[in-house]
Amino acid sequence: MKKLLSIAAISALLTTGAMASEKKGLNVVLTAADAQTQLMAMVLSTMTLKQKKMVNVTLCSEAGNLAVKGAPSPKLKPKDVSPKMLLQGLIKKGANVQVCPLFLPNAGLDNSVLLEGITVAKPPKVAAQLLNDDFATLSY
Template sequence: MKKGLLVLLSSLLLSTASFASDNMAKGLNVVITSQDAQTQIMGMVLSMMTLKQNKEVNMTLCSNAGDLAVKGMESPILKPQDKSPKMMLQALIKQGAKVQVCPLYLPNASKDESVLLEGITVAKPDEVAKKLLDKDYQNLSY
């Protein structure tokens, strides 16, 4: 009986430690390239949930998703939150997410850094690669 109880208690402790270590990531790296508003907002929603868990979010917007970073560019309002991907992006920045556009976006869209929303910078590929390879972060790509 004692031996069975000891085995059960040991198993419980090991599984609890395993569950605790599952959430040890420092944060989330999110790369969004999709033009689709529903896809974009899903990346934003998951990023917001990550921030609410006191984790870091590093977001890189590339290709058509780079338009979200540009002043004056609109994105559609979606249900059920009645928010657009751009509105969610701005909320993420206010909550501390680090948001960048791919270095290829601006020159290929015939734009410069002056068009970027406040809080958004141009990514440095070596820094993005370093974060993506960092095992302390989870990676999502949309």
């Protein structure tokens, strides 16, 4: 009986530890202009949402163009999808997508060019997201 209780206690500790270390989601900071890099960021974000986790995407520099209506985004093999197509799918599935506050003014643009569902990031909020240990962070 003692042995059975010990096994149960160890099992409970392992289960609790595994749950405590589980991440709530993913922060993605994307600056890369390269379409393959952008697409990989979108693929991993999509896979994260499919696992019922939260996704926060911040687009800066050249990657900010993904947020602009009408800006080109090439379709890539093997699925013939573009980074922008997957980004729009992320938004529809509940991802939080924003552009860096420096992007629009330095590109000579304003909020009216942003795709539906994309906002301008607030640095204190982004910093808090990046410092949140419940989220993994990828930067491209």
